[in-house]
Amino acid sequence: MKKRACHRYALALLTGPLSALISLTLAVAAPANTTATDERQPGQKPEIGSLEQGMWETADKVERAAKTSGERDYDPALNHFVRSVTDKVSGPYAPDLHVYVMDRPFLNASMAPNGYTEVWTGLLLRAETEDELAFVLGHELTHFVHNHSVESYRAIKTRSDAAAAASVLLAIVASPAVSGVQAQKFVPYANNLINIVYLGAIASYFSFSRDNETEADRFSQSYLRSADYNDLAGAHLWRTLLDETQASDIKRVRESPTRSNVFGSHPLEAERITAIEAEHARLTGTKPAAYEDAAAKPARAAYRDKVRPYLGAWLKDDLRRQDYGQTLFTIKRLKRDGIDAGLLNFYAGEAYRLKARDAREKDSDARTAEIDKARQQALNDAVSAYNAALESPDAPKETSRQLGDVYRRLGRKADAISAWKAYIAANPGAADAWMIEDQITAAEKEA
Numbered sequence: 001m002k003k004r005a006c007h008r009y010a011l012a013l014l015t016g017p018l019s020a021l022i023s024l025t026l027a028v029a030a031p032a033n034t035t036a037t038d039e040r041q042p043g044q045k046p047e048i049g050s051l052e053q054g055m056w057e058t059a060d061k062v063e064r065a066a067k068t069s070g071e072r073d074y075d076p077a078l079n080h081f082v083r084s085v086t087d088k089v090s091g092p093y094a095p096d097l098h099v100y101v102m103d104r105p106f107l108n109a110s111m112a113p114n115g116y117t118e119v120w121t122g123l124l125l126r127a128e129t130e131d132e133l134a135f136v137l138g139h140e141l142t143h144f145v146h147n148h149s150v151e152s153y154r155a156i157k158t159r160s161d162a163a164a165a166a167s168v169l170l171a172i173v174a175s176p177a178v179s180g181v182q183a184q185k186f187v188p189y190a191n192n193l194i195n196i197v198y199l200g201a202i203a204s205y206f207s208f209s210r211d212n213e214t215e216a217d218r219f220s221q222s223y224l225r226s227a228d229y230n231d232l233a234g235a236h237l238w239r240t241l242l243d244e245t246q247a248s249d250i251k252r253v254r255e256s257p258t259r260s261n262v263f264g265s266h267p268l269e270a271e272r273i274t275a276i277e278a279e280h281a282r283l284t285g286t287k288p289a290a291y292e293d294a295a296a297k298p299a300r301a302a303y304r305d306k307v308r309p310y311l312g313a314w315l316k317d318d319l320r321r322q323d324y325g326q327t328l329f330t331i332k333r334l335k336r337d338g339i340d341a342g343l344l345n346f347y348a349g350e351a352y353r354l355k356a357r358d359a360r361e362k363d364s365d366a367r368t369a370e371i372d373k374a375r376q377q378a379l380n381d382a383v384s385a386y387n388a389a390l391e392s393p394d395a396p397k398e399t400s401r402q403l404g405d406v407y408r409r410l411g412r413k414a415d416a417i418s419a420w421k422a423y424i425a426a427n428p429g430a431a432d433a434w435m436i437e438d439q440i441t442a443a444e445k446e447a
């Protein structure tokens, strides 16, 4: 049955423009009374009065709210790109999906039973290649095609009271796919993320089964192969996220088991990576292969060309999470091919500058002397990063200004004045030039 699904998928891809017509035919031909574990047909609608129909109605409501959400990203080029990747991966199911890009700094994507699909910018920031983005979409597509949410909802309904089931319904349709629990644990103080935190908390109550998750990874690999993507991309993405967990500033995050931590309802152990590699071997008939990082360099460059205009905004958003170890980890990965050095070093500088500012709140148990030492170190790291940024033509224009501020905090007055002067010289029309002039005057008057 599952093999047949992949075959049909490939067939529909081959027929290209006819796929919509085929979808329609299949929808008409599909049995109305499907069980939860059955695959849905392209274009399939739920049976009137069914459990699934109720889920669709809820999902429609959530989708209407998402449409006008302040976090929705309307950038036409970005939406076009994400939509095109979704279309490639989802083949005959593409017409069923309505894709929304959301400005939220966590690795996440979701696909509700009615086709309402969210892709968060935190995923777009962390994916290194189009293949990795496609992998997550393929994973979600599997939950969608195989009605995993209906299956899970039915399970929760049978083991809990109706009120509890109703309260998790909302979470199911907008279920944080990869990092709901991450959102819950990592952002106790970012007000504008409270809704996500809330949804994450509820979603953690509800989870796809381990089998569903394994199946989602496995089917995603088939979808990737059909669309000419690298089907090992998922292994690389999961490995990166394991490493990002270890790079966290927060001890609790680093020490908590991966399974209940970063991925919430998406259990992740090293064996999930191994499973992807084994499936690759099975699909290709070769021996188990590992993802070749060097070979993916052109794919990384191509993906970077797509996301470059948004990198600054996404990194700025990521800093709102106040986990500078993780942001710096992401920046280091983005820097490794030597592109966008000005922008990336600038944001490394920002991470260190904010880390110094937050040093006191972050580690309340630490002794004052240790805090001062850590803050001093972070300020010095910020200086190095801003100066590294200034060596590249793509350094943001505010780099010298920020550098001046950090020098001042380090008590390096002459360096601060010279950095601020460089800022004004390079940006004579800047709206804040008068303010920086004032700072220079004030600093020069100090004894």
Ligand SMILES: [Zn+2]
Pocket (backbone or CB within 6 Å): 139, 143, 177, 208, 212, 213, 216, 265, 266
């Ligand atoms: Zn999943």
